[in-house]
Amino acid sequence: MPTELTLDDLTTLLRECAGEDETVNLDGDVLDKTFTELNYDSLAVLQTTGKIEREYGLTIDEDAVNDAQTPRQYLAVVNAAFSDDRAASA
Amino acid sequence: MTARAGRTAADTASQPQPTTTPPVVTGIGVAAPNGFGREEWWRATLAGESGIRAISRFEADQYPARLAGEIRDFDPTGHTPGRLMPQTDHVTRLALAVADEALADADVDTSALPDYAAGVVTASSAGGFEFGQRELQALWSKGGKYVSAYQSFAWFYAVNTGQISIRHGLRGPSGVLVTEQAGGLDAVAQARRQVVRKGIRLVVTGGVESALCPWGWAAQLADGRLSTVDDPGRAYLPFSADASGHVAGEGGALLVVEDAAAARERGADTYGTIAGYAATFDPAPGREDGGSRLRDAAELALSDAGLSAADVDVVFADAAGGIAADRSEARTLAALFGPNAVPVTAPKTMTGRLSAGAASLDLAAALLSLRDQVIPPTVNVDGPAPGLAIDLVTGKPRPATLRTALVLARGRGGFNAAMVVRVPG
Numbered sequence: 001m002p003t004e005l006t007l008d009d010l011t012t013l014l015r016e017c018a019g020e021d022e023t024v025n026l027d028g029d030v031l032d033k034t035f036t037e038l039n040y041d042s043l044a045v046l047q048t049t050g051k052i053e054r055e056y057g058l059t060i061d062e063d064a065v066n067d068a069q070t071p072r073q074y075l076a077v078v079n080a081a082f083s084d085d086r087a088a089s090a
Numbered sequence: 091m092t093a094r095a096g097r098t099a100a101d102t103a104s105q106p107q108p109t110t111t112p113p114v115v116t117g118i119g120v121a122a123p124n125g126f127g128r129e130e131w132w133r134a135t136l137a138g139e140s141g142i143r144a145i146s147r148f149e150a151d152q153y154p155a156r157l158a159g160e161i162r163d164f165d166p167t168g169h170t171p172g173r174l175m176p177q178t179d180h181v182t183r184l185a186l187a188v189a190d191e192a193l194a195d196a197d198v199d200t201s202a203l204p205d206y207a208a209g210v211v212t213a214s215s216a217g218g219f220e221f222g223q224r225e226l227q228a229l230w231s232k233g234g235k236y237v238s239a240y241q242s243f244a245w246f247y248a249v250n251t252g253q254i255s256i257r258h259g260l261r262g263p264s265g266v267l268v269t270e271q272a273g274g275l276d277a278v279a280q281a282r283r284q285v286v287r288k289g290i291r292l293v294v295t296g297g298v299e300s301a302l303c304p305w306g307w308a309a310q311l312a313d314g315r316l317s318t319v320d321d322p323g324r325a326y327l328p329f330s331a332d333a334s335g336h337v338a339g340e341g342g343a344l345l346v347v348e349d350a351a352a353a354r355e356r357g358a359d360t361y362g363t364i365a366g367y368a369a370t371f372d373p374a375p376g377r378e379d380g381g382s383r384l385r386d387a388a389e390l391a392l393s394d395a396g397l398s399a400a401d402v403d404v405v406f407a408d409a410a411g412g413i414a415a416d417r418s419e420a421r422t423l424a425a426l427f428g429p430n431a432v433p434v435t436a437p438k439t440m441t442g443r444l445s446a447g448a449a450s451l452d453l454a455a456a457l458l459s460l461r462d463q464v465i466p467p468t469v470n471v472d473g474p475a476p477g478l479a480i481d482l483v484t485g486k487p488r489p490a491t492l493r494t495a496l497v498l499a500r501g502r503g504g505f506n507a508a509m510v511v512r513v514p515g
Contacts, residue, residue: 019173039173047176047239054235 003086005052005078007031010071017051018044031072042066045074052078058085112395113285114353114360114514117196117346118454119188121298123159123339124440127191132458135466136487140440142322142337147302155316157325158302159339159442171257177240178253179218181300181340185250186257188298188344193258196292196346196358200258203291209262210255211281212344213273213297213446214247216306221245223305254294254344262290267446270501271408272369273297274342274449275509279367281347292348296450300340310338313502315412323470326443328409328436329416329482331475336411342447343454360514361457365494366395372504384408384506385422388496391508397494399427402510404465404490406452406497409436411443413475419498420478429479433488437466449499453509456495460513464489 002009011026020026021039030038035045049065052058058081068074118128123141125131134141141159150156161184169187170178178186189210193200200208221238222245228236243249248266255264263284267276274297281295301309310316317335319325326337353360368390370383392398405427408419423434437455438448459465465488474482492513499507 017176019171019175019177021173022171043177043239043242044173050235050239 002056004082005075007071007075010075013048013051014040014044017048032070034069056082058082109286109289109349109351111350112363112365113282113347114350114363115345115457115511116198116292116348116353116358116360117192117194118343118361118457119191119195120341120343120451120454121161121164121184121188122341122441122451123161126161126163128195128454132455135437135440135455136464138440138467138469138486140322140469141339142326142440142442144322145302148304148307150307153307153311154318155307155311156320157317157322157337159337159341159444160302161341174253176238177244179221179244179249181216181218181298182244182249182253184300184341185212185298185344186253188342189254189258189294192294192344192346196348198292198346198348198356198358200260206262207291208260209264209284209290209293210251210260211265211267211277211284211293211295212251212254213267213269213277213450214250215268215270215273215299215445216301216309217247218245218249219301219306220303223303226305250298258294260294262293263288269505269507270503271443271445271448272499272501272505272507273446274451274453275367275497275499275507276369276505277446278345278347278364278450278453278509279369279507282364282367285347285349290349291352292346294344295347296342296344296453297446297448298342298344299445299447301445302340315410317411326411326439327471328407328411328439328468329420329474329478329480330471333411333413333416333475337442339442339444340447341441341451342444343450345450345453362460362511362514364509365512366391366393366397366510368394368508370506372506382418382422382506384419384498384500384508385426387506387508388422388426388498391496391510395510395512397510401494402427402432402496403492404456404459404495405432405434406456406495407434407436408498408500409438409468410500415500416475417478419500420474420480424479430481432481433465433483433490434480435465435483436468439469439471449497449507452497452499453511456497456511459495460492460511463492465492
């Protein structure tokens with residue numbers, strides 16, 4: 001079981017869950033781009049979050065994830081959930 | 091034109107103005123079982139090529155009806171943006187491709203139109219059924235967490251309207267009509283209202299339908315009117331003595347309906363005018379004043395167009411494919427026009443009945459008939475059943491002088507719609 005989510009993992013999941021805008025290069029330097037700039041709306045993020053929760057058995061803080069504007073901020077929220085999960089099962 | 095009371099000339103200059111001129115059709119897009127794209131479908135239609143075959147999209151052996159009009163030559167990835175793939179049902183991918191064709195045909199730059207000057211009005215009976223089935227399966231087999239967030243709108247009747255509107259920035263008055271088979275005309279009539287009464291510049295309108303999945307099929311079967319004949323050449327024989335119900339299909343047409351003056355100003359080519367329309371509703375079955383109100387719809391549509399029955403050069407029939415429904419429609423036509431007095435055709439014998447897509451496709455056929463001065467045939471039917479006094483165009487296309495076409499549609503539950511289209515000018 002992975003213990004954290006990388007940017008590569010996230011872009012793979014975004015592609016799978018919400019598709020990819022032809023005008024955006026997800027393999028480029030996207031860590032600090034906003035989801036809006038990447039052409040992902042709130043439903044796209046919601047769909048991706050649902051997938052991460054199912055896949056990794058995590059519960060992700062809904063308010064914190066809604067506040068995450070960029071992949072960097074989003075990964076911080078998800079990886080906080082990973083450490084909470086580890087702490088809970090330790 | 092005079093300014094309305096209470097408004098200054100400057101106010102009204104910036105306001106959309108109502109008009110009395112019927113709007114024109116400047117673009118047509120088509121996806122049909124016998125041809126993808128307007129001209130390919132029209133070529134196949136005149137050649138009498140049917141798209142009705144054994145169902146391939148799902149395992150249909152266990153169902154009593156096993157034929158459908160399936161669109162086989164559509165690759166959604168070539169037409170649907172990547173972002174839209176996870177959030178769209180098959181029907182919406184079809185509708186987006188058809189809308190692209192219609193707008194390209196109209197050769198109009200929608201991005202140059204004023205905001206709110208253009209809208210989208212489509213018809214739908216099922217919405218995104220296949221998508222909905224998949225998510226319902228996820229819900230009951232795995233739980234709510236497994237249901238796509240996009241289920242919130244991907245199943246919805248209005249989803250084609252919404253996605254077309256977003257893709258082309260058409261933010262004017264928009265909506266969806268849900269009147270089963272009559273929807274393909276009712277939607278275009280609503281588009282016409284927006285242009286004529288509200289001064290809207292153009293509307294993308296019509297219907298595209300697809301529900302070829304087990305859930306959709308179960309709904310179609312419950313309706314009780316599907317033919318259970320397995321021979322594609324014998325299953326859907328409207329007006330025939332051997333009529334046994336209809337075959338269902340997928341697809342439809344979208345039209346660009348445009349303000350006549352605006353179209354003229356930009357030098358647009360037009361297929362024809364939406365000259366008249368009316369809708370009626372049948373009384374409840376069993377009532378003493380019962381019976382079809384299709385004739386009322388046709389007469390009111392002609393009167394709306396300022397025409398009489400003698401002006402009609404061809405009728406695109408609803409062609410239900412059931413003995414009683416066909417007899418009722420044939421009687422209506424004979425009473426309205428006189429026995430065998432006007433050519434009647436049902437090119438939907440090559441596609442199956444397309445729910446909300448059907449009448450829009452008939453409207454497209456009517457407009458291309460006016461363009462090419464030829465009536466497409468009704469296939470597989472040798473001739474009308476004894477006692478049906480209609481001049482059914484069978485076997486091959488019939489060249490004719492055509493100025494005015496009448497399109498009829500009946501929707502399950504009592505909906506009747508009639509629309510009159512005329513050659514431009």
